[in-house]
Amino acid sequence: MGHVIATANMKGGVGKTTLSVNLATCLAKNHGQRVLVLDLDTQISATLSLMSPVDFASRRKKRKTFRHLIDQIITPGDAADFTIQDIIQREVCKLPGLNLLPGDIDLYDEFVVSELLHQQALNVGEKDFETIWNRFERILLGKILEPIRNDYDFIILDCAPGYNLLTRSALATSDYYILPAKPEPLSVVGIQLLERRIAQLKDSHEHEQKIETKMLGIVFTMLSNNLLNGRYYKQVIHRVDQDYGKEKVCQNQIPIDVNVAKAVDSFMPAVLNSPNSAGSRAFVALTQELLQKL
Ligand SMILES: Nc1ncnc2c1ncn2[C@@H]1O[C@H](COP(=O)(O)OP(=O)(O)OP(=O)(O)O)[C@@H](O)[C@H]1O
Numbered sequence: 001m002g003h004v005i006a007t008a009n010m011k012g013g014v015g016k017t018t019l020s021v022n023l024a025t026c027l028a029k030n031h032g033q034r035v036l037v038l039d040l041d042t043q044i045s046a047t048l049s050l051m052s053p054v055d056f057a058s059r060r061k062k063r064k065t066f067r068h069l070i071d072q073i074i075t076p077g078d079a080a081d082f083t084i085q086d087i088i089q090r091e092v093c094k095l096p097g098l099n100l101l102p103g104d105i106d107l108y109d110e111f112v113v114s115e116l117l118h119q120q121a122l123n124v125g126e127k128d129f130e131t132i133w134n135r136f137e138r139i140l141l142g143k144i145l146e147p148i149r150n151d152y153d154f155i156i157l158d159c160a161p162g163y164n165l166l167t168r169s170a171l172a173t174s175d176y177y178i179l180p181a182k183p184e185p186l187s188v189v190g191i192q193l194l195e196r197r198i199a200q201l202k203d204s205h206e207h208e209q210k211i212e213t214k215m216l217g218i219v220f221t222m223l224s225n226n227l228l229n230g231r232y233y234k235q236v237i238h239r240v241d242q243d244y245g246k247e248k249v250c251q252n253q254i255p256i257d258v259n260v261a262k263a264v265d266s267f268m269p270a271v272l273n274s275p276n277s278a279g280s281r282a283f284v285a286l287t288q289e290l291l292q293k294l
């Protein structure tokens with residue numbers, strides 16, 4: 001069975017999506033792995049990093065996005081009758097092995113979810129609403145991915161910033177999570193907050209099926225070459241080494257590189273668009289390091 005890996009940090013804009021799509025691409029391109037990227041963020045950055053806005057708009061018109069898989073669970077009967085296999089876009093960026101489950105700018109309505117779960121609680125006579133809610137979170141993504149879980153060596157879940165229902169479900173169904181962070185205090189606070197939330201999540205599910213996800217590594221991203229910054233970065237990274245253990249902090253860091261940011265313009269990750277750039281080389285090395293950790 002393959003690995004399910006979530007990319008998460010409470011803090012926004014720390015490079016989660018850029019890491020997800022470049023890691024997925026390296027795994028397919030350099031290691032011959034079968035990889036699926038699932039975009040769990042309504043900003044659809046992962047989707048638009050691997051597919052043009054025109055292609056996305058045409059898929060959305062046909063209702064072939066992740067939204068309809070959630071709909072099938074939340075509002076069965078109303079939802080379009082597509083399977084997950086119909087929705088997955090194969091060989092994105094013309095790269096064999098690289099597949100995308102496109103996200104959507106509109107994924108689910110919290111009110112509808114609450115109503116559904118409230119009804120379920122009444123039906124089964126469960127007085128503790130939290131138990132029903134926790135069970136729903138734990139199985140939501142696992143249930144959606146079940147039919148294709150064995151078709152892939154890696155499923156990468158690109159989480160939104162913060163800690164919403166889909167992030168909790170991604171953590172609950174994943175084998176590992178990766179924490180990208182900028183070497184800045186607020187981004188590091190994002191790591192601490194997420195770690196605390198994951199501990200709470202594991203606690204709250206302890207009596208039912210246990211949540212087993214493990215931290216694969218903290219990846220420092222967007223480091224500038226400025227020497228003055230360099231000294232400051234080292235201090236922040238040293239603090240994180242001490243807090244989480246050196247073995248949890250990836251040795252390969254991702255530099256700031258304009259080629260990484262502008263790759264989105266060509267609807268493909270930097271490791272395909274500008275493979276010789278410093279950013280791309282760092283993603284290639286990081287992928288090897290993460291594979292070794294696994
Ligand atoms: N190594 C890099 N060099 C230059 N720009 C980068 C690099 N990594 C990411 N960026 C840019 O920084 C911005 C934020 O990156 P990204 O979208 O990956 O972060 P995120 O954590 O997924 O954000 P969000 O929390 O909004 O989902 C993007 O515009 C991206 O192109």
Ligand SMILES: [Mg+2]
Binds near residue numbers: 045046159
């Ligand atoms: Mg993102």
